[in-house]
Amino acid sequence: MAGVALLVDGLTVQFGSFRAINDLSLAIDYGEVRAVIGPNGAGKTTLLDVISGITRPKDGRVLFGDTLDITRQSESAIARAGIRRKFQKPSVFEGLTVRQHIEIGTEAGFRRKYEGPALEARVAEVLEIVGLTEQAARMAGELSHGQKQWLEIGMVLASDPRVLMLDEPVAGLTDEETARTAALVRSLKRPDRAIVVVEHDMDFVELIADRVTVLHEGRTLFEGSMDKVRADESVVEVYLGR
Numbered sequence: 001m002a003g004v005a006l007l008v009d010g011l012t013v014q015f016g017s018f019r020a021i022n023d024l025s026l027a028i029d030y031g032e033v034r035a036v037i038g039p040n041g042a043g044k045t046t047l048l049d050v051i052s053g054i055t056r057p058k059d060g061r062v063l064f065g066d067t068l069d070i071t072r073q074s075e076s077a078i079a080r081a082g083i084r085r086k087f088q089k090p091s092v093f094e095g096l097t098v099r100q101h102i103e104i105g106t107e108a109g110f111r112r113k114y115e116g117p118a119l120e121a122r123v124a125e126v127l128e129i130v131g132l133t134e135q136a137a138r139m140a141g142e143l144s145h146g147q148k149q150w151l152e153i154g155m156v157l158a159s160d161p162r163v164l165m166l167d168e169p170v171a172g173l174t175d176e177e178t179a180r181t182a183a184l185v186r187s188l189k190r191p192d193r194a195i196v197v198v199e200h201d202m203d204f205v206e207l208i209a210d211r212v213t214v215l216h217e218g219r220t221l222f223e224g225s226m227d228k229v230r231a232d233e234s235v236v237e238v239y240l241g242r
C-alpha cells in the first residue's frame, strides 16, 4: 500500500488572537514512521488534536488517504476510520486491569471490531507485542511508568489502526525503556500504516524516524532525514542548539 495517509493542507488553528498552527501543509505516507519535533509550543500536540478531531481549525483541511476529508468529523468517526492516538499526558485507568485496557482499545470510536474468540486472540496478540502478557491481570495503577506508556501504545494499537499517532511516548523513560520503545515502534511499521511520533528525545527520533518534520511557531521549519535535520542551521538555532 503506497500513497498518502494524511494530507494536511493550509491548516490554521487559532486560540484567541494566538495562532498555534499557521498555514501548515504536510503529507505523511503509508509505510513511514514520521517524527514531528520542535520546541515547546511549536504546535505539535495541536496538530495531533486537529487530526484526531479534538480541535477545530480556523482554516485548512486534513485528508485521510488522499480523498476523505476528516476536518470536521467527530473524534469517534475519525477513530472508526482508523486513526488512533496516544496522548501526551499519561492516561491509564488506575483501577482497571491491563487486559481490560487492551479490550477497551479494540473498540475504536464506539465500534466493536472484535468479538468472542477474535477479541481474545487480538488482546493476546497486542499484549505480546507491547510486552505486557505477564502483567495482563494486574491493575494498571501498579505498573511502572514505562509499562504504562507501553499499555497506552497497546490501547491505540488494539484496533489495528491505519494511522497511529504517539505524543511523547518516551517522556520520563529510562534509556533501556526508551530503547525498547524504539524497537516496539519500529515493529509496528507496515506498508498500509502510517506512524506519527512527536518527541523531544532526539536519540530516540533517530532510531525510529524515516523522515522528520520540524515545526516552529505552527509552521514547518524543515523536513528531511534526521541527519539533514541535525545539520540544518535554522533547526539548530531554534531547537537543537538550545
Ligand SMILES: Nc1ncnc2c1ncn2[C@@H]1O[C@H](COP(=O)(O)OP(=O)(O)OP(=O)(O)O)[C@@H](O)[C@H]1O
Residues within 6 Å of the ligand: 015, 020, 038, 039, 040, 041, 042, 043, 044, 045, 046, 047, 088
Ligand atoms: N486549548 C488551548 N487554548 C489556548 N492555547 C492553547 C491551547 N492548546 C494549546 N495552546 C497553545 O498553543 C501552542 C502550541 O501548543 P502545543 O501543545 O501544540 O505545543 P507542543 O508543540 O505540543 O509543545 P510541547 O513540546 O511543550 O508539548 C502553545 O503556545 C500552547 O500554549
Ligand SMILES: [Mg+2]
Residues within 6 Å of the ligand: 044, 045, 046, 088
Ligand atoms: Mg505537546
